[in-house]
Amino acid sequence: MKKCLTIPVSMLMMLIFAVILYVPASKAAAALADGTYSIGYTVLQGDNDSASMANDYWEKPATFTVKNGEMTMQMKVNHSSWVTSFKVDNGGGFADTQVVNSDSSEDTRVVQFKVKDVSNPLMAKIHVTVKTVDYDHDYTIRFAFDAKSMKALSTAESKADKAANVTPKTKSEGSAPATAPATAPAVNAEQKKAVAVNPQTGDTTPVTVLVALLLISSFILIRKFVKL
Numbered sequence: 001m002k003k004c005l006t007i008p009v010s011m012l013m014m015l016i017f018a019v020i021l022y023v024p025a026s027k028a029a030a031a032l033a034d035g036t037y038s039i040g041y042t043v044l045q046g047d048n049d050s051a052s053m054a055n056d057y058w059e060k061p062a063t064f065t066v067k068n069g070e071m072t073m074q075m076k077v078n079h080s081s082w083v084t085s086f087k088v089d090n091g092g093g094f095a096d097t098q099v100v101n102s103d104s105s106e107d108t109r110v111v112q113f114k115v116k117d118v119s120n121p122l123m124a125k126i127h128v129t130v131k132t133v134d135y136d137h138d139y140t141i142r143f144a145f146d147a148k149s150m151k152a153l154s155t156a157e158s159k160a161d162k163a164a165n166v167t168p169k170t171k172s173e174g175s176a177p178a179t180a181p182a183t184a185p186a187v188n189a190e191q192k193k194a195v196a197v198n199p200q201t202g203d204t205t206p207v208t209v210l211v212a213l214l215l216i217s218s219f220i221l222i223r224k225f226v227k228l
Contacts, residue, residue, distance in 0.1 A: 006138060032066045035155030039064065039145050046140030047125070054141055057083055059108075063148065064115065072098065073115045080109040085127035090112045094125050118145040148210060 009189035043055035059076035077083050080102065091114075098110035102158055115122060119140040129136050 001106075024180050031150075032071075033155045034066050034068065036063060036065050036153040038062070038149075038151050039147070040149035040155055041143050041145045044121065044144050046142060049144075052139070052141045054083075054128070054139065062145075063153065064118070071115045071117075072112055074110055074112045076108055076110050078108050082128050082130050083126055084129045085125070087109060087125045088115075089116065090124040091116070094123075096214040118147060118150070121145075 024131045033220060040060055041058075041062055043051045043052045043058055044050065056075055057079050059078060062073055062075045064071050064073040075097075077086065088096045088097060095113070097113045100110050100112050102109035125138065126141060127136075129140050137203050
């Protein structure tokens with residue numbers, strides 16, 4: 001009887017912990033509103049959590065946009081001429097990042113790529129070539145994002161709010177000559193504050209119900225096997 005009881009109870013407990021740990025994280029990611037965000041990160045070595053020497057080659061923070069639940073990350077690489085190849089894990093292998101801007105005088109470039117979430121380290125492969133010292137090597141690195149540092153730079157909601165607060169011009173106002181104001185308009189202090197990114201309250205309800213059902217099911221099974 002002990003063996004029959006131990007197996008189902010262990011499986012149920014593993015399932016409960018998986019739901020508690022995984023589902024809220026996915027809900028939090030899905031709760032991000034469409035917009036642009038900044039996030040800090042560290043470049044780690046491929047096989048451990050120590051900072052990679054390549055960490056100094058990437059500018060912080062990164063920025064990413066969310067549109068219809070899809071995230072696109074942008075990063076700035078310094079010593080761009082040294083980092084001759086930069087590929088990221090796309091779930092089925094490693095794909096080249098797309099260059100969106102480069103500055104040869106500053107030896108920098110901005111690249112972008114798709115990401116599924118920022119809660120787990122992102123694997124990447126780079127090739128570093130320094131011709132002046134005959135250095136030529138491939139490396140596997142990981143990008144560990146700091147979710148606590150994430151800030152909303154702009155969101156679809158904030159843009160809609162600004163549009164709603166614009167007072168339409170009357171005909172008399174439109175006929176006035178366009179002149180620059182003597183002083184810059186005051187910026188509302190509230191507009192300077194970064195928007196806190198929090199999961200929507202409604203998203204947690206299905207998780208709570210699911211966990212409650214699992215707990216009830218486990219209790220019933222335990223009672224059933226104890227009676228046996």
